[in-house]
Amino acid sequence: MGLFFTIIASFPTIVYTFFVFVAIIFWIVATLGLLDIDVLDFGDMSSAGDHIDFHGDTGWFAGFLMKFGLDLVPLTIVLTIFFIIGWMICYFIQLLVLDFLPLGILRIPVGLLVLVVSVFPSAYLTGWVCKPLRKVFKKLNEEQNAISGSSLIGQTAIVRSGKVTSTFGEAIYDDKGAGFNLRIRADESLGLKRNDRVVMIEYLEDGAYNVVSEDEFKGI
Known part of the structure; x- marks a missing residue:
């Protein structure tokens, strides 16, 4: 257990640990009804579905999410899954590789490289996890759009x-x-x-x- 806490509290895993902690706090607060679940969504939003509309001017980030099949799913869900997967990737890289290398002063630049590299498999796996959710939210959005405001x-x-x-x-x-x-x-x-x-x-x-x-x- 001591090793586990040491790794999640050390660089580079601690970066994802922080965001996972923030995500947990967010969902607790949202469950209590103190925050809108779509608080992080941007662009044109459906009044009921609160999904990301990628036909609006949402910039490169929206295009990045769409490239990995993350459109239609609420951004809060996407980011939560992304942070958890990124955290797992960094954790096991640090556990199985970094902790066995005599990196010395190279630990920070190597850790930064791991963080950057982890973004792409995390985004891909997040898209894979969210793929069945896209169908659910798409159907829900179509049903909700059938009812005008x-x-x-x-x-x-x-x-x-x-x-x-x-x-x-x-x-x-x-x-x-x-x-x-x-x-x-x-x-x-x-x-x-x-x-x-x-x-x-x-x-x-x-x-x-x-x-x-x-x-x-x-x-x-």
Whole structure:
């Protein structure tokens, strides 16, 4: 066990260790509803699917992800898998190779080389792992796109985030199927919280919905 902790806390593996730790913290916070799961996504986003649209001006990074078959899958999932695979590659290279070489002052440049080289097999393996997920998210996106934003006005959803503000909030809309995750917004003074029932009253330009509580909508 001592060797394990020594390796994950030493260069170059520690770089991936840090990002894996950040990913774990992110998913814990996201599960508690304190962060939007699509917080790292960029480009044109689907209001429900929150996937990366590679037809927009998303730059070289989007093209890099698409090259390895990582489009359509939420970026947070892609990066989490990428960091875990990269961490495993660096860990075993350090365990089986680097620790047996008398590198001396060359340890840092060799470690940097391992980090750079590890990106490509990590991206390839991430694409392989995400390949079946692409079909799932593609189908989900097609189903969600079948429902226009305005068509959900007046519909009821259940808050899944810890709170709802003018810049943050998530809710689940029950479509009698798997359900849709939606971004919602409301005045924080309304005090909306997890499991509250809300009604969507306006579709916003950023793909989110302005909501009020169900009781307020009904005038109770």
